[in-house]
Amino acid sequence: MSLQDQLPQITQGAVAWAQAHAARIAKDGESLSPKLIGLAKKVGVLQPELIRILRVPTVPFPEEPMLREAARQTGLVDGETAGLTLGHGIYVVSRHETVRLLSHEFRHVHQYEAHGGIAGFLEAYLRQIVAVGYSDAPLEIDARRHERTRC
Ligand SMILES: [Zn+2]
Secondary structure, three states: OOHHHHHHHHHHHHHHHHHHHHHHHHHHOEOOOHHHHHHHHHOOOOOHHHOEEEEEOOOOOOOOHHHHHHHHHHOOOOOOOOEEEEOOEEEEEHHHOOHHHHHHHHHHHHHHHHOOOHHHHHHHHHHHHHHHOOOOOHHHHHHHHOOOOOO
């Protein structure tokens, strides 16, 4: 079965995984400094005060085999992943933390807000990634276009 055929099931699993991790980040993450609130607003975030960042040594990877395989095949999460945004929660690998990375992840927060939350965003995002790949997904292109090198 192709990833395309498995997409509804993959999306369902990804949403559950993302919601659980978003809850963990909401509980254990840190809120933004005033400077970073300003950066988040500049890239379009409506509710930057809801953002929490959890700094981690590596971004967690889904354990469920089909999700793992989908994440690997699409390049969505791999050993090199420096940041991952799940709703208003952001995992950041401490040694890779830069203004550029944060502005990129904040733009994904804006996208989650625009899609009405985790399920709405992931449905669109995973559909794009399966169709054209991670680098060419319009939501990734949009996030790259909003990267900034300073607050
Ligand atoms: Zn991205």
